[in-house]
Amino acid sequence: MGRALMIQGTGSNVGKSLLVAGLCRAARLRGLSVAPFKPQNMSNNAAVTRDGGEIGRAQAVQALACGLPPHSDMNPILLKPESETGAQVVVHGQRLTSVRARDYATVKPRLLGYVMESYQRLRAAHDLVLVEGAGSPAEVNLRRNDIANMGFARAADVPVVLAGDIDRGGVIAQIVGTQAVIDPADAAQIAGFLINRFRGDPRLFDDGYRLIEAATGWRGFGVCPWFPDAWKLPAEDALDIRSPAAKTGAGLHVVCLRLSRIANFDDLDPLSQEPGVRLTMLEPGQAIPGDAGLVIIPGTKSTRGDLAFLRAQGWDIDILAHHRRGGRVLGICGGYQMLGRFVADPDGIEGAAGTDPGLGLLDVTTVMTPDKRLTEVEATHLATGQTCRGYEIHLGRSDGPDCARPFAMIGDKPEGAVSADGRVAGSYLHGLFRDDGFRAAYLQGFGVSSGLGYDATVEATLDALANHLEQHLDVEGLFALAR
Structure with missing residues (x-):
């Protein structure tokens, strides 16, 4: 022993x-x-x-x-x-x-x-x-x-x-x-x-x-x-995620909402280290900045609870204004569920049974189910054609017309959804931004060249x-x- x-x-x-x-x-x-x-x-x-x-x-x-x-x-x-x-x-x-x-x-x-x-x-x-x-x-x-x-x-x-x-x-x-x-x-x-x-x-x-x-x-x-x-190491607490102070005012401004039950936010560590990206973890009560190029709604342990929290901060109004200005929105896991028409929890899996309206930026609906999906996956991001590795860890299933424009493919199975204008996307896949190839291809869509080997930096x-x-x-x- x-x-x-x-x-x-x-x-x-x-x-x-x-x-x-x-x-x-x-x-x-x-x-x-x-x-x-x-x-x-x-x-x-x-x-x-x-x-x-x-x-x-x-x-x-x-x-x-x-x-x-x-x-x-x-x-x-x-x-x-x-x-x-x-x-x-x-x-x-x-x-x-x-x-x-x-x-x-x-x-x-x-x-x-x-x-x-x-x-x-x-x-x-x-x-x-x-x-x-x-x-x-x-x-x-x-x-x-x-x-x-x-x-x-x-x-x-x-x-x-x-x-x-x-x-x-x-x-x-x-x-x-x-x-x-x-x-x-x-x-x-x-x-x-x-x-x-x-x-x-x-x-x-x-x-x-x-x-x-x-x-x-x-x-x-x-x-x-x-x-x-x-x-430079993956943060256990979202409060520990910061872009270096030297990047203030420079590069693509990515804003992530610090939800009250934020979960599985490991996508943000690599973005915080990208030389061409300025990451803001938006605190409750703060407005989404007008110069944001991408707003991320992250995963959460309580989708309906954090949907109410998001609205209480006025972030729903800010997100709609950001989208009208031509900005892009990415919802990951619970954030993806919030972007849809509504979130239903008929069995009270995450709290009191009920249904709440979503943000309506994706034409999908989510129903909470007791079975939890826990798996590592290899997917192909359709907008860039880039193969990447990530993982799923979630309750609930989402479906609707916008799923006909999937975010990615896992084998022959479509995953996630993209809006008709291409500026709003949702996915259940966590960890994609840890993949250097995916992150570089995704950021290239914003005109940002990636200069980071994330895994090598962590090692x-x-x-x-x-x-x-x-x-x-x-x-x-x-x-x-x-x-």
Whole structure:
């Protein structure tokens, strides 16, 4: 059986995913067979796996760092928020149920078994398993039946290193305070700590570092400076997607609506890096800029809910005005469904049963169905003739006259729809813009020449991240902790 080490954090978004990805690549570069593992994740940005399931996007990036295809064992429990108070529970890549947040505690006791099954399979297949926690172990109100942090670590007897984020301030209190509030037996599972996202000269924190060691008795494994190229890796959170500031005012202006339940937005990372593209993630309450050349309505975990959200921002009016000015619109998955005549959910799959009018820019209608399509596909984009790879992950079926002008062909099967004027298109295919050939051909239709090899950039960034961690952390000591 292989060894394992777990990276937990003092809070959400302290850089756990990036640390694990970098350590995965560092282990791979040392010749180890390594796999990522996150017992429980909460994200609507999912990746389709080779075994026909779905996992969090961060674990797919970590798998890439390991040189492995994504597998459902890497993230056995995935929570996908459907509303402010409820989420879909995905187990081993497949939907198990939907629960309200306050009822999830009643479901958790039966989930640890699934988590341990996946973990043991990974341990049996690899030299090293690098485990990522979720949120923080200091959330002691969630400790009962925990499967994400100390509950898993103690059940599997995996040593833990606690990561604190100095960039948000108060890192001494983050780490020392965590030890103060957690159960002593949980604290004993923690073998050390590290400081993440330091800006400036790390030696300026020498006194603080020694103070943490003295107060906790834990070993320090280093101070990791801010990694400036992190934005080049696929984002787990839509809030992390940004075009470089230097591109302000230049190139094709692509505007993507930041929906409240935005999901599977990995198409946007490559666009944000294109030299000839300026990507704006439009915040709620902001108007769609008049210089937008392309408006993207992305995927969502709640099509009808985000259709109402879109209207509440006035974006429906803006989109129609954009179209009248000659602008183009692309709807992906849930965004495609919104572009049609109406969206019907007779069985209440995504919430209360009912039907809502769509934006009416495509002559199609959508009916939500309980069967979920999860598959990788190879398609041919009809407007450019370009073959590309992507994936489908959606509920519902769309049909109507505009489907006679498909967006793409999957074998001999038409996919998606295009309006009669050719300026509005909808597709269920995610991930197409990661394909360099498709992205170049699509952008050429806007007069933009592509200068990006996206996959090569991601690989080079993972190598650079591993080197960054090797320089600033005691990576050898971290790997020696694993058991």
